[in-house]
Each structure stands twice: as structure tokens, then as C-alpha cells.
Amino acid sequence: MSFVAPIALAGQVAVACVLFVVCVIVKMVFFVRVARMQRPSISRVPGPRLARWSRLWIAWALRTGRSHEVWVGVNREYGPVARIGPNHVITDDPEITRRILAARSGYVRGPWFDSVRIDPHIPNIVSERDPKKHSRIRAKLAPSFTGNSVATMEPVIDGLIAGWIDTLRKRFASPGQVSFDISSRIQYLTTDIITKICLGDEIGCVKHDRDMHDVLETVEVGNRVCQYFSVFLELNTLLLYLAKIPALRKALFPKVGDKAGVGRLMGIIRQAIEKRDKEEGSPSNDIVSSLLSRGMPKDQIDSEVVIALVAGSDTTSTSVQGTLLSIITNPQVYKTLTAEIRGAMARGNVSSPVIRDAEAKQLVYLQACVLEGLRKFPPLSQLRERVVPEGGDFLGMFHLPVGTFVGLNAWGLQLNKDVYGDNADLFCPERWLVDNPHRLHAMHQTHSLIFGHGSTKCLGTSIAMMEVAKVIFELLRNFEITIANPHKPWSSQCYGIFFQKDFNVRLRPVEDTYAQPPKYEQVILSDS
Known part of the structure; x- marks a missing residue:
């Protein structure tokens, strides 16, 4: 999925923190100046009282690690268009969101996106605002994520999923095994898949059962720090100026040859590029080869593939985890889905060792679970602000002047009761199985906004949906899964994208569940 959180300064946490503190101090010194800049036309938009005076309110929301819940709460309290900053509003209205993101709407990406640059002078598909x-x-x-390219990727994905399932069986489902954290193992799988697709070879997270090259740690630390750069835009401007000084550019920004952080990841990508150069003429289906064949410069490929690796690993992992948790904590859903899986297997309607995408699409309850899982836990909560065009615009009941930043409430969109019904807060796959074409159309339209809309719609949507369905199916085909700690099934933190830990489960091979049940000695309680 595209629209990833900023990671460009992941290896420079200390520098970023210092700059952030400086920005906060400057912000407080000029508080009176900020107050004088209040715009009457925006002041009519309701929102938290403190938010109208300073962007520090947005920074507070991000700092909580629960910003997605904060955004939902704001729109529920103040309406579908609410104010969250001196020049910032947020909306959870599907119609408004589609209109803003539509081609030729006049809205453009705001300076929020500058924080997603890997190189200060090379915009990528996410950071480019023009x-x-x-x-x-x-x-x-686009050609790498559509049509025949996706069909070519499927066997690659299937091979990695099959190997992952076999690894889970050997390491975590053998007799005597206790619970384990499945969140990291799902991340290992999605990271191997996207590196195989992009670079031609997986980096081996599943094989070695660890975060190879600290890719996942780099993404998390980078997002934790750099989310503030999308709020305090002065930091981006300052960094762009500092980048003009060669010595400071080397210190502040990642580069090929770094031993850690994003620079280390760029080095891995560059190795793949050099390898393709040496193999010129040899057929290859990875994304690096595709971009080289289309004449993209190597520095640009570095940035684009870093974005693809982050989007294809973390967001897909979160989609799988959110859907899996929702299924295994709802007994009736779990029972219905496993019955569909067993029935399909008994009829010989699924391939082995991994279900084909075309076969998965025929399993209506599986597809309903995937749709509902993504709806209830969208993998992004970033505001992805757009700028009101010349002449201003009416959003809802309010006229907003040119230059106003409009944030998109991804979570709020998927909890809209006018679209999904009064039970929108519940995980209910059955809502996708109703015989009501008009309601289904409205739900699918709103659901598709998870992946963006118009010219900025995520290129990897079909791959992500295929991965989620396959992984969920294969987990439930092969294992009986139970939560180890029902009172706290996982720990999930939000930094624009989500990071799960301690998603501890127990696996039992499905074939064992049909074996003779264990015998227990009768326990007689005495009256004493």
C-alpha cells in the first residue's frame, strides 16, 4: 500500500529530537503571534478549544500513540468537519473525501507530504506534491503492480507463504510448544514477500526468525520521530536548507553505504540494482528490473523502492493481524469461516499447499472477513492533508479559505453509520452478505477509500488484498488458533502506521484437532 509514514530520518533520531525541541521552544515564544494569525472563516469550524491556537494539540494527539482514536473522537463530538489546528480541519465524510481526492478537484497535496522524502532533492511517489x-x-x-505483473507475483507469494506455514508448524506447533508472538512472525513474512517482489530475493526474516538488517526497527523508530515533521513544517524547511551544506547533508539524511537505518536499506536496494546491471539481458520480474527498464535513475529507484518496502511490509502485516485478531476473538465468526474452509477443501475447490487468488475470491465468507477486518482496523491513520484551492471551498456547512489544510480521517470514514449501519462499531462480516445492491455499493465505495482515491490511489491494493486472504486462509486451514491472553490480546501503537507487539497465540495443527480427545482423570471434590 502507498501513503506510508515518513522514514527518511530513521537513522538520525537524536538530531531529529533536538530539532523538535527547538521547534517547540520557538512555537511557545511566538505563541502570541500565532494567536493573531487566527482566520475568522476557520474559527467558525468547531473543534477542541486548544487546537485553534496551536499545532501543539496535533502533536499531543500523535504523542499518545492513539491518534486514530483521537481523530475519531473529534469528528464524533464536533461533526464531520472539525478543526484540529490553527489552519487545520479534519473530515470523516466519505462524500467530501471522494470529492477532495477526485482528479481535477483543485486540491493538491499539502506540505505534510514533504516529511516523506527519503532524499531532500528527490521527491518520490508519496512525497511529490505536483x-x-x-x-x-x-x-x-504502475506496470509493476497491475495485470500480468500481479499474476507473475502470485507463485512467488505462494512459495513464501508455504515456507512460512511450514516454519510455524515446526517451531511453534510441535508438541510441548507454548504461546509465541505471531505479530513479529507475520511481519517477517510480509517483509520477505515485498523484498522478493522488489529486489528479486527475500532478505530472510522467516528463515532466521529475526528482523534482518533491522528493517522493521528502522521503520518504527523513523515513524515515531518523523510524524512530528508533518506537523511542524518549519523542520522540513530547515532541513532542506541544511541539506545544501554537504557535510550536514551527510549527517542528517540517509545515504547508500550507511551501516544502519534507511541508508542500510538503500544499500541493499543499490546492490540489487548493480546486480541487475551485470545481468543485463537476463529476464527478471522484480520491481527494480522493471524500473531500470523504464529508464528511472538509480537515486530515484532507491527512494521509490524504500517506500514500496515500507508500504508492502508494515501496512500489509497490520491488515493481516487486525483481521486475524477480529476472527479468532469472535467464536461465531471463527466457526463459520473454518466451516467454509473445511467445506472448500472437502469439495476439492482449493489448491495445495496455498490457495490460489481466484479460488479465495470464490469463498464469500472469507472475503467478507477480509473486508470487515480492513474496515475495522485500517492500516493507516495519517491525515494526508490536502490544501483548499484558490477561491476557497465549502466543506459541509463551512466555507474554508484558500490554503486551509484538510486532513482525512481514515478510521472515522470506516465507522460511518449512514454507510455501514448502526452497528458500524462492531466486527460483523455478515454486513457484506446482505441482499441490498444500493447499500453494498455505498459500503464498497467507502471501503475503497482505505486505499486512497483517484490519481493517488494505492498501486498495491490488489497485491495486498491477495496476501491478506491467502495468509488468513492458510493459517486457519493448517492450525487451530487461540489467544494466549484474552484480557490483553496484543499491544498496538500508532505512529501514522501501526506497530503490534505481544500478539501471543497458541497453534495446534488442524489434524490434531480430529484425533482422539485426551482422557482426564475424574476429580471428586470432597465435602470438607
């Missing part, structure tokens, strides 16, 4: 330049980048990337 619509025409963005379209040119997208045109070079």
Missing part, C-alpha cells in the same frame, strides 16, 4: 510530476512517477511504477 500533480503532473506525480503522474509521471506513477506511470513508471
Whole structure:
């Protein structure tokens, strides 16, 4: 999925923290100046009282690690268009969101996106704000994520999933095994898949059962720090100026050859690029080869593939985990889905060792569970602000002047009761099985906003949906899964994207569940 959180400064946490503190001090010194800049047309938009005076309110929301819940609470309390900053509003209205993201709407990406630059002088598909330049980048990337390319990727994905399931069986489902953290293992799988797709070889997280090259740690630390750069835009401007000084650029920004952080990841990508150069003429289906064949410069490939690796690993992992947790904590859903899986297997309607995408799409309850899992736990909560165009615009009941930043409430969109019904807060796959074409159309339209809309819609949507369905199916085909700690099934933190830990489960091979049940000695309680 595209729209990833900023990671460009992941290896420079200390420097970023210092700059953030400086920014906060400057912000407080000029508080009176900020107050004088209040715009009457925006002041009519309701929102938290403190939010109208300072962007520190947004920073507080991000710092909680629960910003997605904060955004939902704001729109529920103040309405579908609410104010969250001096020049910032947020919306959870599906119609407004579609209109803003539509082609030729006049809205453009705001300076929020500058914080997603890997290189200060090379915009990527996420950070590029100019619509025409963005379209040119997208045109070079799109062929790698559509049509025959996706069909070519499926056997690669199937091989990695099959190996992962076998690893789970050997390491965590053998007799005597206790609970284990499945969140990290799902992340290992999605990281191996996206590196195989992008670079031609997986980096081996599943094989070695660890975060190879600290890719996942780099992403988490980078997001934790850099989410503030999307709020305090002065930091981005300052860094762009500092980047003009060669010595400071080397210190502040990642580069090929770094031993850690994003630079280390860029080095791995560059190795794949050099390998393809040496193999010129040899057929290869990975994304690096595709971009080289389309004439994209190596520095640009570094940035684009870093974005793809982050988007294809963390967001897909979160989608799988959120869906899996919802299924295994709802007994009736678990029972219905496993019955569908067993029935399909008995009829010979699924391939082995991994279900084909075309076969998975025929399992209506599986697809309903995937749709509902993504709806209830969208993998992104970033505001992804757009800028009100010349002449201003009416959003809901309010006229917003040119230059106003409009944030998109991804979680709030998927909890809209007018679209999903009064039980929108519940995990209910059955809502996707109703015989009501108009309601289904409205739900699918709103659900698709998880992946963006218009010219900025995620290129990897079909791959992500295929992965989620396959992994959920294969887990439940092969194992009986139970939560180890029902009172706290996992720990999930939000930094624009989500990071799960301690998702501890127990696995029991399905074939064991049909064996003779264990015998227990009768326990007689005395009256004493």
C-alpha cells in the first residue's frame, strides 16, 4: 500500500529530537503571534478549544500513540468537519473525501507530504506534491503492480507463504510448544514477500526468525520521530536548507553505504540494482528490473523502492493481524469461516499447499472477513492533508479559505453509520452478505477509500488484498488458533502506521484437532 509514514530520518533520531525541541521552544515564544494569525472563516469550524491556537494539540494527539482514536473522537463530538489546528480541519465524510481526492478537484497535496522524502532533492511517489510530476512517477511504477505483473507475483507469494506455514508448524506447533508472538512472525513474512517482489530475493526474516538488517526497527523508530515533521513544517524547511551544506547533508539524511537505518536499506536496494546491471539481458520480474527498464535513475529507484518496502511490509502485516485478531476473538465468526474452509477443501475447490487468488475470491465468507477486518482496523491513520484551492471551498456547512489544510480521517470514514449501519462499531462480516445492491455499493465505495482515491490511489491494493486472504486462509486451514491472553490480546501503537507487539497465540495443527480427545482423570471434590 502507498501513503506510508515518513522514514527518511530513521537513522538520525537524536538530531531529529533536538530539532523538535527547538521547534517547540520557538512555537511557545511566538505563541502570541500565532494567536493573531487566527482566520475568522476557520474559527467558525468547531473543534477542541486548544487546537485553534496551536499545532501543539496535533502533536499531543500523535504523542499518545492513539491518534486514530483521537481523530475519531473529534469528528464524533464536533461533526464531520472539525478543526484540529490553527489552519487545520479534519473530515470523516466519505462524500467530501471522494470529492477532495477526485482528479481535477483543485486540491493538491499539502506540505505534510514533504516529511516523506527519503532524499531532500528527490521527491518520490508519496512525497511529490505536483500533480503532473506525480503522474509521471506513477506511470513508471504502475506496470509493476497491475495485470500480468500481479499474476507473475502470485507463485512467488505462494512459495513464501508455504515456507512460512511450514516454519510455524515446526517451531511453534510441535508438541510441548507454548504461546509465541505471531505479530513479529507475520511481519517477517510480509517483509520477505515485498523484498522478493522488489529486489528479486527475500532478505530472510522467516528463515532466521529475526528482523534482518533491522528493517522493521528502522521503520518504527523513523515513524515515531518523523510524524512530528508533518506537523511542524518549519523542520522540513530547515532541513532542506541544511541539506545544501554537504557535510550536514551527510549527517542528517540517509545515504547508500550507511551501516544502519534507511541508508542500510538503500544499500541493499543499490546492490540489487548493480546486480541487475551485470545481468543485463537476463529476464527478471522484480520491481527494480522493471524500473531500470523504464529508464528511472538509480537515486530515484532507491527512494521509490524504500517506500514500496515500507508500504508492502508494515501496512500489509497490520491488515493481516487486525483481521486475524477480529476472527479468532469472535467464536461465531471463527466457526463459520473454518466451516467454509473445511467445506472448500472437502469439495476439492482449493489448491495445495496455498490457495490460489481466484479460488479465495470464490469463498464469500472469507472475503467478507477480509473486508470487515480492513474496515475495522485500517492500516493507516495519517491525515494526508490536502490544501483548499484558490477561491476557497465549502466543506459541509463551512466555507474554508484558500490554503486551509484538510486532513482525512481514515478510521472515522470506516465507522460511518449512514454507510455501514448502526452497528458500524462492531466486527460483523455478515454486513457484506446482505441482499441490498444500493447499500453494498455505498459500503464498497467507502471501503475503497482505505486505499486512497483517484490519481493517488494505492498501486498495491490488489497485491495486498491477495496476501491478506491467502495468509488468513492458510493459517486457519493448517492450525487451530487461540489467544494466549484474552484480557490483553496484543499491544498496538500508532505512529501514522501501526506497530503490534505481544500478539501471543497458541497453534495446534488442524489434524490434531480430529484425533482422539485426551482422557482426564475424574476429580471428586470432597465435602470438607
